[in-house]
Amino acid sequence: MLGVARIGKYEVLGHLASGGMGQVYLAKHTGLGGFERQVVVKTLDVADDEDQFVTMFLDEARLVGALHHQYITPVYEVGQDEDGRYYIVMDYIHGETAEAVFRRSSDGELPAIPLGFALSVVYAVASALDYAHKLCASDGMPLQIVHRDVSLSNVMIGYQGGVKLIDFGIAKCANRVTKTVAGTLKGKFGYLSPEQVLRGAVDHRTDIFALGIILYELTTLKRAFVGSSELNTLEQIVKGEYTPPTEHVASYPQALAAIVEQALDVDPAKRFQSAGEMAHEIEALARASGIALGDSSIVGSMAELAELLATKPSRRLARSSKQVRTTPPLVAKIAAEAAAREDLTPVIARKDLTLRSPATAIPEQVDDELTVPVTSPPERDERDEHDEPVLTPTDLVRPDYLTRPTSGTSKLAVDRSLKPGVLWILLALLAILSGVVAAIVVR
DSSP states (O other), X not given: OOSOOEETTEEEEEEEEEOSSOEEEEEEEEOGGGOEEEEEEEEEOOOTTOHHHHHHHHHHHHHHHTOOOTTBOOEEEEEEOTTSOEEEEEEOOSEEEHHHHHHHHHTTSSOOOOHHHHHHHHHHHHHHHHHHHHOBOTTSOBOOOBOSOOSGGGEEEETTSOEEEOOOXXXXXXXXXXXXXXXXXXXXXXXXXXXXXXXXXXXXXXXXXXXXXXXXXXXXXXXXXXXXXXXXXXXXXXXXXXXXXXXXXXXXXXXXXXXXXHHTOSSGGGSOSSHHHHHHHHHHHHHHHTOOOSGGGTHHHHXXXXXHHHHSOOOEEOOOOSOOOOOHHHHHHHHHHHHHTTOOOOOOOSTTSOOOSOOOOOOOEESSSXXXXXXOOOXXXXXXXXXXXXXXXXXXXXXXXXXXXXXXXXXXXXXXXXXXXXXXXXXXXXXXXXXXXXXXXXO
């Protein structure tokens, strides 16, 4: 049971993913003469009084609606159904995320990703970013768009070879109504740029850094930045510490290693100064290597993935370090799974239960490979419960930051276990015991 049959004029066919503020569904729209189109419907499920979420949601719709590029998922409609639910209707890409391809290949379920596949995907995303970065408003003023969440899970790859950059939910744009408070950390930890971690000025070169991570991961099948904790990962990013790709792949082309190295420079001034420049270098490398960029280099690997998924059901973990607000049954399921592995980190299911102390979030499990990352709401105070942890440069030298206790019961779990009723019972028992001792002494 989906629980939702229709959203506006769209018939819901299935559930694709869950996010921090809503759901994502596969739906279809029918019309005259047997017309039928499958679409993705992204909904906003928040309380009526949370206007800031609505503003942010509509910000995303307005921004993506202005983007018209072959490598960016188009938006068809923005609306509000009869139940008052806001929704965005986007193009449906019959395929998988680049994250799914990476994971299946790195796990050995699929052959290693061909170089032509990786270069074609990165070239497409670079072209999309170059377009978005340079886009101007109707009055000719630059929109200064920065995606800020470029990652493998935000790149859709069709089984027929099409590549689409998705989810501009936390994108920075000059004409957005909602603004990010200075010092707020947004994005996925493994794809943040050094300036994002240090809360410095962010521009289009932040996306180029993230694209360099994608290129690294697709061509080595290894994570560029992954530490023993989120803090350790952030330290690696700030220092630019990653294993050279040539150490993972003996035959790694030197020209490709140079592209990766320039994209991942900790100094934005030393990176490619535009995504178009990076795309040009990738195209030149492909030409020199005799590789044809485009669908022909992608469909083979996607066909193998489709065949694998047809015989092996797919399950995934939504890659996000944010707390997930969702339905009570799912929260109960997550809590049960956490208890089974003796995980004492509490699951935050209501917005009024704010975990201010650092803790590792429990990811939500969903059934499909399509990733629609959780987007961060506008700031209500210094830190909202749905935002990434706010770090200062001094936090980067605290080894215990963002780590949970290695043994014993967490302080929060103990505090919640001592309910008022239990305390009164203990006090009553203590009083009775004192009275007995006093009586014995008198006798």
